[in-house]
Amino acid sequence: MAEEPESALQLPPSSTTDGEGPTEVSPETATPEPPSSAAVSPGTEEPAGDTKKKIDVLLKAVGDTPIMKTKKWAVERTRTIQGLIDFIKKFLKLVASEQLFIYVNQSFAPSPDQEVGTLYECFGSDGKLVLHYCKSQAWG
Amino acid sequence: MEEDEFFGEKTFQHCCAEFIRHSQQIGDGWEWRTLKDSSEGYMCKTHFQIKPETLMSHSGASACVQTCLPIEEALELPLDDSEVTETTTGSQVIKYEYHVLYSCSYQVPVLYFRASFLDGRPLALKDIWERIHECYKTRLLQEPWDTITQQEHPILGQPFFVLHPCKTDEFMTPVLKNSQKINRSVNYITSWLSVVGPVVGLNLPLSYARAASEDENVHQ
Numbered sequence: 001m002a003e004e005p006e007s008a009l010q011l012p013p014s015s016t017t018d019g020e021g022p023t024e025v026s027p028e029t030a031t032p033e034p035p036s037s038a039a040v041s042p043g044t045e046e047p048a049g050d051t052k053k054k055i056d057v058l059l060k061a062v063g064d065t066p067i068m069k070t071k072k073w074a075v076e077r078t079r080t081i082q083g084l085i086d087f088i089k090k091f092l093k094l095v096a097s098e099q100l101f102i103y104v105n106q107s108f109a110p111s112p113d114q115e116v117g118t119l120y121e122c123f124g125s126d127g128k129l130v131l132h133y134c135k136s137q138a139w140g
Numbered sequence: 141m142e143e144d145e146f147f148g149e150k151t152f153q154h155c156c157a158e159f160i161r162h163s164q165q166i167g168d169g170w171e172w173r174t175l176k177d178s179s180e181g182y183m184c185k186t187h188f189q190i191k192p193e194t195l196m197s198h199s200g201a202s203a204c205v206q207t208c209l210p211i212e213e214a215l216e217l218p219l220d221d222s223e224v225t226e227t228t229t230g231s232q233v234i235k236y237e238y239h240v241l242y243s244c245s246y247q248v249p250v251l252y253f254r255a256s257f258l259d260g261r262p263l264a265l266k267d268i269w270e271r272i273h274e275c276y277k278t279r280l281l282q283e284p285w286d287t288i289t290q291q292e293h294p295i296l297g298q299p300f301f302v303l304h305p306c307k308t309d310e311f312m313t314p315v316l317k318n319s320q321k322i323n324r325s326v327n328y329i330t331s332w333l334s335v336v337g338p339v340v341g342l343n344l345p346l347s348y349a350r351a352a353s354e355d356e357n358v359h360q
Contacts, residue, residue: 063314082275099311101335107315107326108349109334112275122346132318136311 010054011075011087053077055120056128059088062106065135066092072128077117081110088133103132147328149180152242152249155329156183162351168344175295182295183240183329188233189341233258234271238342240329241294248308249332252293252300253340265290268301268340276339288340303336311335327351 054074061067068091075084081102089100101109104123120129156172160183163170174181239252255263255271265288269277293300312332319326330351334344 062318065314085275101311103315103331104346105349106318106322106324107331108344108346109331109338110346110349111334111338111343112273113343114346119346123349134311134314136314137307 009070009073011057011073011079011084055116055124057084057116058128058130060130060132062103062132062134065100065133068092075116077115077120079116080112081114081116081119082112084116084131085112085133092135094135097137099136101134101136103134104129106132146247147249148247149242149244151328153181155327156181156240158327158351159183159329159333159348162348165351166345166347180242180295182242184238185342186235186237187342188235190233234263236341238337238340239293239300240333243305246305246308248305248312249329250305250308251303251333251336251340251342252291253303253342254298254300262299265301271341273338273341301340303340308332308336 054076057073057075059068059071059073068088085100085102088102089098092100094100103109104119110119116129119131123129160170160172162168163185168185169187170183170185172181172183234255234257236255237253241250241252242248243250255268257263268288287304288301289304290299291302292298312328315331316326316328330344330348333342334348337344
């Protein structure tokens with residue numbers, strides 16, 4: 001990605017060096033209360049330093065799932081699906097018993113270790129990756 | 141998904157057939173087995189996995205690279221040889237079998253699975269749990285008996301672990317409703333397995349997602 005799109009918010013970095021939450025890029029977006037912990041993913045999958053290029057991710061709700069006020073996010077290539085799930089769950093303030101699923105093509109759930117960068121290469125179009133998310137009480 | 145309001149056995153078999161068709165294209169190893177003198181059948185796959193304790197991040201990374209493209213070789217051995225040698229002390233190969241059957245009572249597919257070491261020793265429920273992805277562990281530990289139980293395989297009559305189907309409808313319904321809304325068909329089996337599979341170590345290659353939407357698609 002050569003430039004950050006104007007309306008995309010930065011997904012909070014998973015490293016613990018930045019505890020400030022999302023950087024507000026778009027003036028028209030009232031930044032909702034960021035999750036109390038900025039470390040939204042375990043960070044074990046992040047390689048040192050080489051995560052410059054971010055992916056534009058557009059998050060869309062499915063079913064009765066609450067819609068996120070901010071839908072566009074700039075996400076590091078190496079962010080995993082599980083990291084994204086954790087982030088959205090905190091963002092939407094879901095309770096522990098609620099599950100959140102993320103789908104590509106509105107129907108396929110990538111496995112939790114799948115990286116956003118790879119998903120973008122396979123399913124991205126028009127410079128962004130559209131992901132649908134859906135909450136559920138349980139799976140099984 | 142057809143006009144049926146419920147997921148009947150015919151739809152189950154049709155979706156499995158489509159799924160297996162793609163599996164054959166990419167060498168993913170799924171097969172259909174029929175019960176003798178019956179129209180009943182199920183889908184199954186065997187794969188081998190190195191005991192993943194310290195290797196989760198590696199297996200995740202290599203899986204990412206491989207799953208994007210349809211390839212000849214199945215993800216039978218997700219780790220390459222170099223990673224095997226690094227972990228020879230205490231590493232073990234586990235054989236997993238996954239069976240997808242239709243449940244008439246719940247009218248949904250059900251995932252049966254079992255695992256054993258190469259010498260034939262079966263893994264106990266406790267061993268299975270240790271190998272479940274971290275992100276599911278909390279949930280499972282809270283309600284283990286609701287989610288994974290040991291039951292007799294309806295067709296083979298042997299003990300298998302089962303991922304309980306009672307909540308399947310709940311997470312599948314929004315996906316199916318959404319697909320109707322956007323007028324795009326969804327392969328129930330592909331969607332369902334993509335959600336439940338990773339819980340028990342079964343990760344579907346990403347090409348299944350494209351295959352499912354190739355049949356009847358609305359331009360995005």
